[in-house]
Amino acid sequence: MGRIIAIANQKGGVGKTTTAINLAASLAAAEQRTLLIDCDPQSNTTAGIGFPKDPARRSLYNALILHEPIEKIIQHTQVDGLDLLPADKNLVGAAVELVGVENREFFLKTLLGEISGDYTFVVMDCPPTLDLLTLNALTASDSVLVPIQCEYLALEGVSELLDTLMRIRRSLNPTLAIEGILLTMYDERTTLSRQVASDLRSFFGSQVFATVIPRNVRLAEAPSHGKPIIFYDIHSKGAESYIQLAKEVIQNEQKRTGQGFGSTNPGAGANTAAASAAAAGGSADASVSTGTIAAPGDDAAGN
Ligand code: ATP
Numbered sequence: 001m002g003r004i005i006a007i008a009n010q011k012g013g014v015g016k017t018t019t020a021i022n023l024a025a026s027l028a029a030a031e032q033r034t035l036l037i038d039c040d041p042q043s044n045t046t047a048g049i050g051f052p053k054d055p056a057r058r059s060l061y062n063a064l065i066l067h068e069p070i071e072k073i074i075q076h077t078q079v080d081g082l083d084l085l086p087a088d089k090n091l092v093g094a095a096v097e098l099v100g101v102e103n104r105e106f107f108l109k110t111l112l113g114e115i116s117g118d119y120t121f122v123v124m125d126c127p128p129t130l131d132l133l134t135l136n137a138l139t140a141s142d143s144v145l146v147p148i149q150c151e152y153l154a155l156e157g158v159s160e161l162l163d164t165l166m167r168i169r170r171s172l173n174p175t176l177a178i179e180g181i182l183l184t185m186y187d188e189r190t191t192l193s194r195q196v197a198s199d200l201r202s203f204f205g206s207q208v209f210a211t212v213i214p215r216n217v218r219l220a221e222a223p224s225h226g227k228p229i230i231f232y233d234i235h236s237k238g239a240e241s242y243i244q245l246a247k248e249v250i251q252n253e254q255k256r257t258g259q260g261f262g263s264t265n266p267g268a269g270a271n272t273a274a275a276s277a278a279a280a281g282g283s284a285d286a287s288v289s290t291g292t293i294a295a296p297g298d299d300a301a302g303n
Pocket residue numbers: 011012013014015016017018019040042044126127128184185186213214215216217219220221238
């Protein structure tokens with residue numbers, strides 16, 4: 001079975017889609033067979049990896065709701081070893097159509113049971129909500145990767161997400177781990193970025209990936225060309241950072257399966273309770289110290 005990673009944060013515009021596309025492409029480029037699943041009706045991942053809108057193309061909707069064979073829906077992408085399970089706007093309907101259906105949170109898990117053995121990694125891009133599509137993704141996943149933008153109020157909503165993760169662990173998916181927290185759109189020239197990054201590391205400790213994704217205009221341009229950054233500008237800082245992230249994810253997987261050493265992020269698989277307590281301003285684990293941001297505590301109290 002491959003490692004199934006959901007990219008989730010219900011806050012919009014934090015770099016989920018950019019991370020899904022470029023982590024998946026970098027994993028495939030590192031010779032790890034990878035499936036990228038677009039769970040977001042906005043379909044930005046689908047377009048960004050080179051599949052512009054096409055009403056005739058089947059999507060995750062056809063698999064989830066119409067029960068069409070998944071092999072007919074999966075597409076090969078321009079990256080060797082990277083396949084795509086595309087989205088389209090019909091998925092908005094899926095979230096509604098599944099309401100009231102028995103075991104509605106498990107549809108994606110059942111679907112992936114048929115194919116995840118074909119891949120070393122499955123990367124899922126989630127919509128910016130905690131709706132049924134996101135719940136399906138988190139139920140089907142081994143772990144969740146949470147991108148957080150290095151900006152003011154970075155932790156806004158994170159405690160809500162971590163609460164949801166804890167609830168999912170209690171009911172739908174007891175083994176759901178945190179793959180890691182990823183700092184995105186980092187601008188080393190600004191004191192704010194540096195301060196936010198340092199505070200996030202104090203809060204989440206080793207659960208934060210060593211790799212940081214810089215703010216890089218090439219990353220923002222690449223999707224309009226339908227290319228992952230490694231094909232659009234391999235020499236950019238953005239490409240460098242996602243290749244590094246893929247290495248970190250692979251090393252963590254090798255550590256878990258006992259095949260290798262050398263990861264800088266021993267936090268993978270660490271428990272959500274510690275992170276949630278940290279986000280709420282407390283500390284449930286000696287490895288997670290409290291930081292200096294007031295916002296997360298405020299946010300946890302406010303929610
Ligand atoms: P949504 O919540 O709407 O799904 P998202 O979390 O998927 O958004 P993205 O679409 O990946 O976020 O990114 C939001 C915007 O920021 C996009 O225009 C994207 O191109 C840009 N962006 C993402 N990461 C970077 C980066 N590291 N440097 C510069 N621009 C970036």
